[in-house]
Amino acid sequence: MDKIISFYFGRVLILGRTNVGKSTLLNQLVEKKIAITSHKINTTYFNITGIYNYNNYQIEYIDTPGFINKNNITHNLFINKNFDIILFVLDRNKWNDIEEKIIKIINNFSIPIIIIINKIDKISNKTILLPHINFIKNKISFIDLIMISAKNKLYISNIHKIIFKILPNKYHFFPKNYITNQTKELIISEIIRKYILKYIHNEIPYIIKIKVEPFIISSKTFTNNINILLYVKKISQKKILIGKNARILKFIISKSKNDIEIFLNKQISIKIKIKLK
Numbered sequence: 001m002d003k004i005i006s007f008y009f010g011r012v013l014i015l016g017r018t019n020v021g022k023s024t025l026l027n028q029l030v031e032k033k034i035a036i037t038s039h040k041i042n043t044t045y046f047n048i049t050g051i052y053n054y055n056n057y058q059i060e061y062i063d064t065p066g067f068i069n070k071n072n073i074t075h076n077l078f079i080n081k082n083f084d085i086i087l088f089v090l091d092r093n094k095w096n097d098i099e100e101k102i103i104k105i106i107n108n109f110s111i112p113i114i115i116i117i118n119k120i121d122k123i124s125n126k127t128i129l130l131p132h133i134n135f136i137k138n139k140i141s142f143i144d145l146i147m148i149s150a151k152n153k154l155y156i157s158n159i160h161k162i163i164f165k166i167l168p169n170k171y172h173f174f175p176k177n178y179i180t181n182q183t184k185e186l187i188i189s190e191i192i193r194k195y196i197l198k199y200i201h202n203e204i205p206y207i208i209k210i211k212v213e214p215f216i217i218s219s220k221t222f223t224n225n226i227n228i229l230l231y232v233k234k235i236s237q238k239k240i241l242i243g244k245n246a247r248i249l250k251f252i253i254s255k256s257k258n259d260i261e262i263f264l265n266k267q268i269s270i271k272i273k274i275k276l277k
């Protein structure tokens with residue numbers, strides 16, 4: 001007689017204000033660096049999917065940009081999208097109108113919520129969280145609450161364990177080796193944005209559009225050329241981006257090149273054009 005194997009699959013939405021550590025958590029959950037993270041606000045720009053496989057379990061994690069909560073667009077996420085679980089990520093006991101907005105929306109859907117209290121490595125006396133946990137209990141009904149440090153990889157596996165228990169009994173949606181929905185072009189544009197964020201210390205990174213032209217990795221040639229277009233709004237922004245003696249642009253290129261080569265496992269050359277739009 002054939003042995004019947006049960007498969008479990010579910011979609012898990014990661015929500016929370018900017019900078020709470022959602023993308024850091026996604027990378028830890030899928031054990032791969034697929035989302036960029038930074039200490040600056042509004043780092044993530046697109047929803048990023050990461051797949052975690054374990055035996056007959058498959059979890060699709062969806063990391064969201066924190067800024068959507070500020071701009072009242074969180075509810076758009078739920079249109080025509082089915083989520084099985086929500087991870088609501090908080091930065092220790094920080095709570096203000098953004099968290100209020102988020103719970104107003106998620107309380108409308110009967111989706112199980114897991115509260116994630118992140119950055120506990122920054123608290124020496126954990127008991128200060130107790131009154132906050134009581135406060136959250138009065139605000140929202142959740143199925144579990146976990147305290148973690150995404151940065152230090154503390155208690156991440158507890159999240160998987162809780163999710164496994166409530167994952168729907170469904171066939172897997174993705175092939176086993178599928179890790180992310182991001183195209184290589186999108187990942188490269190995210191790498192470049194990371195270094196622009198790093199070397200430019202004002203609001204410019206948020207008004208730059210990065211377009212990586214589609215390319216095919218060829219095993220025949222030693223290096224691959226990657227063409228990148230950066231769109232800025234003003235000539236002054238272009239100047240800042242290039243820097244004195246092109247210092248900043250060279251920095252961004254050399255740092256990005258290194259990361260992209262690791263990601264593609266291939267030597268590349270990068271050409272960046274800055275255009276006004």
Ligand SMILES: Nc1nc2c(ncn2[C@@H]2O[C@H](COP(=O)(O)OP(=O)(O)OP(=O)(O)O)[C@@H](O)[C@H]2O)c(=O)[nH]1
Nearest residue numbers: 019020021022023024038039042043044066150151
């Ligand atoms: N100390 C500490 N820092 C953390 C932890 N998790 C994340 N961080 C830091 O918090 C900052 C923001 O992390 P991200 O993962 O980019 O935050 P995010 O929620 O994805 O932010 P947006 O994409 O803007 O919505 C980064 O500097 C991380 O290194 C943690 O557990 N402890």
Ligand SMILES: [Mg+2]
Nearest residue numbers: 022023043044
């Ligand atoms: Mg992020």
